[in-house]
Amino acid sequence: MVKAIVGANWGDEGKGKITDMLAADSDIVIRFQGGANAGHTIINEYGKFALHLLPSGSFNQNVTNMIGNGVALDIPELCKEIDEVVSRGVPKPNIVVSERCQVLMPYHKLFDQYEEERLSDRQFGSTKSGIAPFFSDKFSKIGFQVWELFEEEALKEKIKNVLEVKNLMLEHIYHKPLLNADELYITLKEYGKMIKPYVIDSVAFIHEAVKNGKNILLEGQLGSLKDPDFGIYPMTTSSSTLAGYGTVGAGIPPYEIKEIITVVKAYSSAVGAGAFVSEIFGDEADELRKRGGDGGEFGATTGRPRRMGWFDCVASRYGCRVQGTTQVAFTVLDVLGYLDEIPVCVGYEVDGEVIRDFPTTNKLEKAKPVLKVLKGWKTDIRGIKKYEDLPENCRKYIEFVEKELEVPITIVSNGPAREDIILR
Ligand code: GDP
Numbered sequence: 001m002v003k004a005i006v007g008a009n010w011g012d013e014g015k016g017k018i019t020d021m022l023a024a025d026s027d028i029v030i031r032f033q034g035g036a037n038a039g040h041t042i043i044n045e046y047g048k049f050a051l052h053l054l055p056s057g058s059f060n061q062n063v064t065n066m067i068g069n070g071v072a073l074d075i076p077e078l079c080k081e082i083d084e085v086v087s088r089g090v091p092k093p094n095i096v097v098s099e100r101c102q103v104l105m106p107y108h109k110l111f112d113q114y115e116e117e118r119l120s121d122r123q124f125g126s127t128k129s130g131i132a133p134f135f136s137d138k139f140s141k142i143g144f145q146v147w148e149l150f151e152e153e154a155l156k157e158k159i160k161n162v163l164e165v166k167n168l169m170l171e172h173i174y175h176k177p178l179l180n181a182d183e184l185y186i187t188l189k190e191y192g193k194m195i196k197p198y199v200i201d202s203v204a205f206i207h208e209a210v211k212n213g214k215n216i217l218l219e220g221q222l223g224s225l226k227d228p229d230f231g232i233y234p235m236t237t238s239s240s241t242l243a244g245y246g247t248v249g250a251g252i253p254p255y256e257i258k259e260i261i262t263v264v265k266a267y268s269s270a271v272g273a274g275a276f277v278s279e280i281f282g283d284e285a286d287e288l289r290k291r292g293g294d295g296g297e298f299g300a301t302t303g304r305p306r307r308m309g310w311f312d313c314v315a316s317r318y319g320c321r322v323q324g325t326t327q328v329a330f331t332v333l334d335v336l337g338y339l340d341e342i343p344v345c346v347g348y349e350v351d352g353e354v355i356r357d358f359p360t361t362n363k364l365e366k367a368k369p370v371l372k373v374l375k376g377w378k379t380d381i382r383g384i385k386k387y388e389d390l391p392e393n394c395r396k397y398i399e400f401v402e403k404e405l406e407v408p409i410t411i412v413s414n415g416p417a418r419e420d421i422i423l424r
Helices: 015-023 075-087 106-122 131-139 146-150 152-174 181-198 202-211 243-249 282-291 313-323 333-338 361-366 392-405
Strands: 002-007 028-031 040-044 047-051 064-067 094-098 216-219 257-265 268-270 307-309 327-331 341-350 353-355 368-375 409-413 421-423
Touching (some): 002 015, 002 243, 015 040, 152 181, 243 257, 333 392, 341 361
Parallel strands (some): 028 216, 257 327
Antiparallel strands (some): 409 421
16 A cells, blocks of 8 residues: 655645654655755654655654655765664664665755856755756756666766766856866765665565555655646746655556645745745744744754745645645644634735636736635644544634645644644
């Protein structure tokens, strides 16, 4: 049985927590896209962890954690994260890495930074983890799959060829120091040594696992609105954030993905530039940011303050739709307990017309939120275990959102810890 856990919004919906929780019943947890450019926060008996590349099943000894071929594999970052969890008392996680995974190069980070510098005030607000240059190279066919690290002569030759064009760019576009082929070769040999113990033929591995009825969890990073096709292009990420991409990024047969659990956040938050219709500002935003998530809404990878907004029914319904959602996990609901009234965005006004279907970016930039105000519940709902025990206005909020999403909310998260969960 294959399940996917993905985000409906801009990311940071609390997928890490839900994955960590569901990992207990899984044999395999797989990262199938993205890279180390976002973080999952997990709080469990070992403490609080910000994972970037490690799959969220890493705290569970019964789970094999796979880095799928669709991921931007930052080898030093992966090894650093493994060392970090081990140094904090977690038993060494079971990690496997697809031999078809592509390797994030040191120069991808440089090019990411140089391009943002060049763009100056037009920049994307990249995390500078090298993700956009990485995926550009992958699809330009000048990336390196993991197995290439072990083919010495071919590797040397390829480095020379790739650096030829990289150095032309460094010299003439960015005016930065050039790259040295011998140094890069030494670095990549080192990468090879570091990653070797984890490398597997993931296609054969997944085939066997599916055949033997293993429970597999696909763990998405970021959310629908960051998808390069269906998100707010070009303010998106560079690899698909959709559950369906698990078929490509992990090698899962499409018909095997039976459950798509989409994580939806009870209010909105986003990092980076781009249209954000239900965004709020000033004191109202500061208050929500301060109370949000677990100890404030600041990026898990960058520490940047997140942009804040009210719950957006238009964006979230669309976010669920493009994921192919079968059920919703509704998270960080406890955070809203301080509000007398809670506005939610139920439509977008574009050129005098109110729309309910999420539009393309040009229209999104003109859209004004149509707000409906729901009543708050003014209590702390952490610690509540049963749906019936939630305050009436809180249940009304959930049920209103559920109707708007057009998919059942089966999980409600009312606190950052593993046990802060209500199953409906
Ligand atoms: P992810 O990338 O989707 O895993 O999301 P992040 O981990 O970046 O952000 C979610 C933040 O919210 C983290 O700080 C979590 O600890 C926290 N969190 C998750 N679920 C809840 C919840 O139900 N209530 C509260 N207050 N915080 C939560």
